[in-house]
Amino acid sequence: MNRASRLAALTAAVLLAGVGPATADGEDGDTPNEAGTAFRTATVIDQDQTATAVASAGDYLYWTFPVAAGQTATAEATVTLPDAATRTGPSTWRVDVYDGLRRRQACTEGEQVGTAAENAESVTLSCTVRTVRSWAEPWSDDPLPGAYYLRVTVSELPERDLGLPIDVEVAATVADAGGSADRGGDLATPLLPVGTAGTLATGDAGAGEDGGEEEGPQPYLAALPEPEDGWSGGWWTDRWLWTAGGGVLGGLACAGGYLLARPRRSSGA
Amino acid sequence: MIIRKWSAVALSALFAALMTGFLSTSAVADQSESETEEGPPPRVELVLDVSGSMRERDMSGGQSRIAAAQQSFNEVIDAVPEEVHLGIRTLGAGNPGDDREVGCQDSQQLYPVGQVDRTEARTAVATLRPTTGFTPIGLALRGADEDLGEGPGTRRIVLITDGEDSCGDPDPCVVARELAASGTNLVVDTLGLTLDDAVREQLSCIAEATGGTYTAVQDTDQLTDRLNQLVRRADLPVENPTAVEGAERCEDAPQLGVGVYNDRAEFGQHRFYRVPLTAGQELRASVSVAADRPVDPDYGVLLRAVDEESQELVRGTGAGSGRTDVISTGLRYPLPETEDDEDTEDDRASRVVCLELSSSFSAPDAVERAPGLPVELTVDVVSAPDEPSDLAAFGLARGWVPLLLLTGVGLVVGLAWGLLVRLGIVMGRA
Numbered sequence: 001m002n003r004a005s006r007l008a009a010l011t012a013a014v015l016l017a018g019v020g021p022a023t024a025d026g027e028d029g030d031t032p033n034e035a036g037t038a039f040r041t042a043t044v045i046d047q048d049q050t051a052t053a054v055a056s057a058g059d060y061l062y063w064t065f066p067v068a069a070g071q072t073a074t075a076e077a078t079v080t081l082p083d084a085a086t087r088t089g090p091s092t093w094r095v096d097v098y099d100g101l102r103r104r105q106a107c108t109e110g111e112q113v114g115t116a117a118e119n120a121e122s123v124t125l126s127c128t129v130r131t132v133r134s135w136a137e138p139w140s141d142d143p144l145p146g147a148y149y150l151r152v153t154v155s156e157l158p159e160r161d162l163g164l165p166i167d168v169e170v171a172a173t174v175a176d177a178g179g180s181a182d183r184g185g186d187l188a189t190p191l192l193p194v195g196t197a198g199t200l201a202t203g204d205a206g207a208g209e210d211g212g213e214e215e216g217p218q219p220y221l222a223a224l225p226e227p228e229d230g231w232s233g234g235w236w237t238d239r240w241l242w243t244a245g246g247g248v249l250g251g252l253a254c255a256g257g258y259l260l261a262r263p264r265r266s267s268g269a
Numbered sequence: 270m271i272i273r274k275w276s277a278v279a280l281s282a283l284f285a286a287l288m289t290g291f292l293s294t295s296a297v298a299d300q301s302e303s304e305t306e307e308g309p310p311p312r313v314e315l316v317l318d319v320s321g322s323m324r325e326r327d328m329s330g331g332q333s334r335i336a337a338a339q340q341s342f343n344e345v346i347d348a349v350p351e352e353v354h355l356g357i358r359t360l361g362a363g364n365p366g367d368d369r370e371v372g373c374q375d376s377q378q379l380y381p382v383g384q385v386d387r388t389e390a391r392t393a394v395a396t397l398r399p400t401t402g403f404t405p406i407g408l409a410l411r412g413a414d415e416d417l418g419e420g421p422g423t424r425r426i427v428l429i430t431d432g433e434d435s436c437g438d439p440d441p442c443v444v445a446r447e448l449a450a451s452g453t454n455l456v457v458d459t460l461g462l463t464l465d466d467a468v469r470e471q472l473s474c475i476a477e478a479t480g481g482t483y484t485a486v487q488d489t490d491q492l493t494d495r496l497n498q499l500v501r502r503a504d505l506p507v508e509n510p511t512a513v514e515g516a517e518r519c520e521d522a523p524q525l526g527v528g529v530y531n532d533r534a535e536f537g538q539h540r541f542y543r544v545p546l547t548a549g550q551e552l553r554a555s556v557s558v559a560a561d562r563p564v565d566p567d568y569g570v571l572l573r574a575v576d577e578e579s580q581e582l583v584r585g586t587g588a589g590s591g592r593t594d595v596i597s598t599g600l601r602y603p604l605p606e607t608e609d610d611e612d613t614e615d616d617r618a619s620r621v622v623c624l625e626l627s628s629s630f631s632a633p634d635a636v637e638r639a640p641g642l643p644v645e646l647t648v649d650v651v652s653a654p655d656e657p658s659d660l661a662a663f664g665l666a667r668g669w670v671p672l673l674l675l676t677g678v679g680l681v682v683g684l685a686w687g688l689l690v691r692l693g694i695v696m697g698r699a
Contacts (some may be wrong), residue, residue: 034498037482039557039597040529040645041507054494056484058473060594086487101599102555104587135657138583138601155591162473163461163485179667185657188551191601194647198511198528201545219527219649221507239665246672250679257683263691 035061035152035168039102039193042149046225047073050171057082057091058162063150064193065172067143068227069134070181070237073097073174074110075150076126080167084119087164091116091157095125100146100191105129113155125152131177134232135185145231146191147224148172174227179238190231195221309422311503312354312382314413315342315496318406318430320361323399323462325431329488334431334462335399341493342394348497349385350504356382356416357393360409360430361402372403373436376412406434406441406471414448414455424455425481425503427496431462433471442474443637446561449479450533450640454509457481458499460492478561480594480643510645515540519575519623525648533641534558540626544648547619549606553649555585555599558628561643562636569629570596574622582622588629595645596628603653 035053036042042062045051055061067073077095081087094113097105110126129143136142152168196219229236323335332340342357349355357380363371380393410426417424434441448455458481459472469485476483482499486492510529516522522541534540546552556572569588575581587598604620630642658664666672 034501036505037502038480038594040510041502041505054498056482056495059482098597099599100555101553101585101601102557102587102597103585103599104589104597134662135654138603141585153592153594160464160466160469162469163483165484165491179662182662183657184659184662184664185654187654188652191553192649194527194529194649195508196528197508198513198530198646198648199526200511200513201524201526235663237662237665239662239667242667242672243665246666246675249672250675253676253679254683254686257680257685258687258690259683261684261687261691 032063035059035063035170038062039098039149040195040221042193044224045170045172047172047174047227050169052170053168055166055168056162057154057157057164057166060151060153061168063170063172064147064224065150066190066224066227066231067132067145067148067172067174068229068231068233069132069145069183070177070233071174071227072128072131072177072181073148073172074126074128075148075170075172076110076124077150077152077168077170078122078124079116079152080122080169081116081120082161082164082166084121086161087118087158088160089158090118090120091123091161092155093123093125094153094155095127096151096153097127097129098149098151099143100148100193102149103141105141105143105148131181133181134183135187144187144191145227145233146187147193179242182233182237182239186232192224193221194219309420310352310354310384311423311425311505312356312417313423313425313427313500313503314356314358314382314416315345316358316360316409316413316426316428316430317342317397318361318404318432318462319359319397319400320402320404320432320435321399322431328462329490332489333399335397337489337492338429338462339394339397340489341496343391344493345496345500346385346387346390346394349500351384353385353500353504354382355385355390355500356380356413357390358409358413358416359397360406361404362400363402369403369436373405373438374408375402376405376409378412378416382416382418404430404432404435406430406436406475407439407444408436410441410444410448410457410475411439414453417455419453421509423503423505423507423509424453425499426455426457427460427499428457428472428475429460429462429486429492429496430472431465431468433465433467441471442478445475446478446637446640449561449643452512454531455479459483460486460495462486462492474562480559480561513542513646515542515626515644517541519543519577519579519625522623524621525646527649528647530646530648532644532646534626534628534644535641536630536632536638538627538641540644542624542626542646542648544622544624544650545619546602546604546622546650548604549653551601551603551651551653552622553599553601553651554624554647555597556626556644556646557595557597558626558630559595559643559645560593560630563632564636565631565633566590567629568593568596568631570598571625571627571629572598572600573625574600574602575625576623577621596630605653605656 032051042064092115107127109128114123116123132143326333328337360376362377363375413426457479459476473483510531513530519541522543524543573584583602585598585600
């Protein structure tokens with residue numbers, strides 16, 4: 001019963017907000033076929049988009065994708081290994097997720113590390129990170145809206161297998177965590193990676209320097225597509241329905257209570 | 270007095286800037302246009318080993334290594350993007366015979382770094398013949414670094430060889446690290462045309478030292494694809510970080526604005542940087558320390574924001590174990606808006622935050638300590654977030670307990686009201 005009503009509440013929420021299911025995202029046909037090799041050169045992918053790359057065993061491959069508040073992101077990677085005949089032993093592969101401030105985010109689900117046997121053709125990895133909050137105290141490492149980095153690399157391999165060609169396919173999917181994860185507070189801007197070269201302040205007056213910075217073009221690295229409902233997840237949450245529902249029930253109960261307790265003069269007449 | 274006036278001007282400018290910044294935060298998506306403007310051209314130099322062993326016919330289809338390299342070079346020359354400046358250098362070019370002295374000085378520029386004239390470049394490639402030369406990789410790397418020239422813009426060297434350095438001095442790996450540390454943002458990618466252990470070790474060491482990649486090549490197609498990929502990589506519109514030298518103490522630290530910086534930090538060294546911050550702004554800093562040489566398997570990084578009195582404001586930590594390119598962390602520190610009136614604003618509003626970086630990398634004794642490990646630091650200053658009034662969105666309730674509570678309260682109120690009315694009516698009748 002609990003589930004059913006929650007589902008009902010959610011469906012109503014979706015209908016009310018006029019938002020369709022967020023699966024059909026703007027995939028414009030061309031999937032990125034290169035990977036970055038550092039945080040700064042990470043290839044941008046959109047939510048639910050698949051990207052591929054040809055690389056060498058031992059490379060560190062980076063992609064970056066946007067995640068909004070209230071979403072739970074899952075990074076998936078499939079590494080197609082070189083011909084088994086050229087390999088000399090098993091290898092261990094791993095996927096790491098970092099947030100826009102390059103803080104490593106823990107995986108709550110999925111196989112973050114996978115070992116490929118000597119004759120295996122491929123290895124599949126995945127990492128689900130915690131649901132992104134719209135606000136967090138600066139002393140916490142909680143995931144915040146903005147860019148997320150996905151890094152795929154080999155963590156252990158026989159020395160002789162270094163540099164052999166591999167194919168990698170990655171995808172970043174997001175799931176809406178629902179109303180229970182809708183929190184208060186907002187960041188002024190999402191955590192986006194800075195890309196412009198820095199400017200050293202020579203004088204000792206700091207404030208003016210900062211003012212100058214913000215007048216220029218945005219200092220951010222690459223155009224990360226903004227999630228459909230904005231970075232903070234929008235104003236809608238099914239908490240409106242729950243609370244309104246509570247109000248309605250309270251009102252009805254009030255009326256009912258009044259009917260029970262009111263004087264019954266008209267009964268006899 | 271003048272200083273006060275200036276700071277007032279600066280503050281009002283800042284306020285205006287903040288307002289515009291605030292208004293344009295939604296326009297983040299279309300900022301990259303400015304980056305595609307004509308900047309310094311990305312430069313790539315292909316460094317090819319033409320020593321005798323390149324004659325060996327062990328590429329796919331019985332092709333000789335040199336023929337495979339020539340074929341790939343031609344395809345790369347055809348595919349090179351217009352704006353990329355490409356050059357070619359050979360190592361071990363002459364025919365010195367057994368004269369080690371001469372052979373180890375032999376590295377020539379075959380095609381100068383510049384806009385590629387396809388015919389000329391192809392003609393130059395066609396003249397390549399295996400020699401009896403030595404393999405002075407270190408020397409060739411230095412030569413290639415000079416060919417690429419000074420100045421901003423991407424600089425990449427792609428080293429293609431089938432033998433390890435046969436001269437020994439200078440050690441190519443040390444040379445690569447020196448070049449990478451010289452502040453010219455050089456990346457060396459290496460391609461090994463053989464699966465030999467010594468070659469692989471040396472080439473992967475060179476790649477690791479400069480943040481490049483190592484690839485073991487076995488056939489011509491793979492070589493071509495990889496070369497094309499590496500040339501394209503040079504063409505990424507990524508700005509080079511500004512070089513900065515962190516100080517030992519906060520008071521001497523350089524003041525950083527928004528942007529990306531790089532530095533070198535030796536093992537066990539603390540680096541300080543300063544960032545000016547105004548009330549209502551949030552400092553966001555992230556840092557990565559790269560392991561560009563063999564290091565011990567467990568490591569960490571600590572980035573602390575401290576105030577002028579050395580009190581810690583906030584910290585970011587990262588730790589790891591095993592094979593890695595970098596270890597990174599980040600922090601954010603919002604400076605809340607002061608609620609004092611304007612008179613005191615000058616004294617309180619702006620504040621300098623010190624960033625203290627330390628890493629716990631360690632290395633075996635045999636590993637060279639200098640130059641220090643590459644550090645990349647990004648600094649961003651944005652407006653601070655508002656403290657949420659409630660942990661839940663808009664303070665709204667959710668779940669069965671609040672529903673029951675509201676219903677219960679409604680019922681009680683209804684009953685009480687009914688009772689009151691009954692009482693009131695009774696009293697009214699009386």
